[in-house]
Amino acid sequence: MSSELFDAIHYLEKEKGINKEVLMEALEAALISAYKKNFKSATNVRVDLNEQTGSMHVFARKEIVEEVLDPQQELSLEEAKSISPNYEVGDIVELEVTPKDFGRIAAQAAKQVVTQRVREAERGVIFSEYIDREEDVMTGIIQRKDPRFVYVNLGKIEARLPEGEQIPTEQYEVHDRIKVFVTKVENTNKGPQIFISRTHPGLLKRLFEMEVPEIYDGTVEIRSVAREAGDRSKISVYAADPEVDPVGSCVGQRGQRVQTIVNELNGEKIDIVEWSEDPVVYVSNALSPSKVVDVLVDEEAKATTVIVPDYQLSLAIGKRGQNARLAAKLTGWKIDIKSESEAREEGILTETNEVSESYSEVDEDLFE
The missing domain is CATH 3.30.1480.10 (NusA, N-terminal domain)
Structure with a gap:
């Protein structure tokens, strides 16, 4: 030798x-x-x-x-x-x-x-x-694709993005740079395998942490995320310091911070609402961009009945029930939405409660 x-x-x-x-x-x-x-x-x-x-x-x-x-x-x-x-x-x-x-x-x-x-x-x-990159965002380059997977080069390893983890509205082209969320890292007989996603709610959370300094340093906290990837998402934020506007921090000047994330997610609409321990306020905020007249709470059933102006009913429910569905997922409360007319007929309409304002990506005046 x-x-x-x-x-x-x-x-x-x-x-x-x-x-x-x-x-x-x-x-x-x-x-x-x-x-x-x-x-x-x-x-x-x-x-x-x-x-x-x-x-x-x-x-x-x-x-x-x-x-x-x-x-x-x-x-x-x-x-x-x-x-x-x-x-x-x-x-x-x-x-x-x-x-x-x-x-x-x-x-x-x-x-x-x-x-x-x-x-x-x-x-x-x-x-x-790579085990330390679990539940983190990594940037990779698309190497190739087939009907089932998009293959993303993450440096020393190639990860497969399955069809079920791809955003339906996105087109993936070879040599494109994309950000992916690492859901799991396993050491198998065939070597390390990295499982990645573009649809996971964790991707949205990490993107906000990367884009918003107040979240990164802990001044603003992300309390919950609800996402229907490629279409619409809702995120609730909170700041312990009353002098800090958690929603405004995430929006950024003229909406620049959130717009960067919207662009990264190929135009996915994002509603940013303020978290509250009061379910009346929290549910009202979560139904943004619709206005809310009143919220009736059933603590035992963890359910709410939300009353909205007649002209806001379709907005509150959303296309195919999406807005109400995301709000329920975000808050963890069941939400039954009724119009003012319906509430009066059923005799459940109460005095109007003032609710906190929230921001929705669809509020175009923020981008003017």
Whole structure:
């Protein structure tokens, strides 16, 4: 064995971050395997690797016994004494058994095994690097696509974006740069696998954290996210400091902050509402952009009846019930919406309650 192999091991440690000891152990295991296979030996052997000289030696390890029953595993005390008078029964003697042509045979066998161990070690390094990116946003480049998946290069690994995690309104083109949400990282038999999504609510949350400094530093908190990817989303925010406007912080000057996120999500409409521990206020805010006359709360059933002006009924419910559905998902409350006329007929209309204003991406005056 030449010193080039040791040079290669040092190179792999430096360039790929693979521990040298891991590679050396793999190499020793490969050489022991090669020896036993090619020389049909059942002897317990040890391989000694000398980095300085680039050499290797194979030693058979035998136990010293009074009576030898297995010559491949045992050595008589008399033979051991001829090597060294200090040996006693029970000691282990190491005898060099390095074959003359072992270097060539070992190199061939070691190449495959070491390559496998190197691949496993590389996978471990990649897994360690990406496991910390779970529930985070990463930017990748689309490499290719087929009817089921979009393949995204995330640096040292390629991730598959399944059809179910793709935004229906988006077109994915090769070489496009996209942001994806890492839902899970697994270390499988085939190596690390990263599961990514463009539809996960976590993507919207992380994008706001990246775009809004007040969220990143904790001044403003995201309390809840409800999303129907590619169409509309709602996000509730809160600030403990009464001097801080959580909705305004997320909107940004002339809507620039939220517009950046809307652009990233290919025009997905985003309603930003202020969170409140009062369900009357919170549900009213969540139904933005519609106006609310009153909210009746059933604490036990965690349900609300919301009364809106007649002309706002369709807006409150939304197209195919989307606005009401997202508001219920955002707040965690059941929401039954009634018009003023219907509420009067049923005798449940109460005095008008003042509700907090909220921002909706559809409020065009913010972008003028």
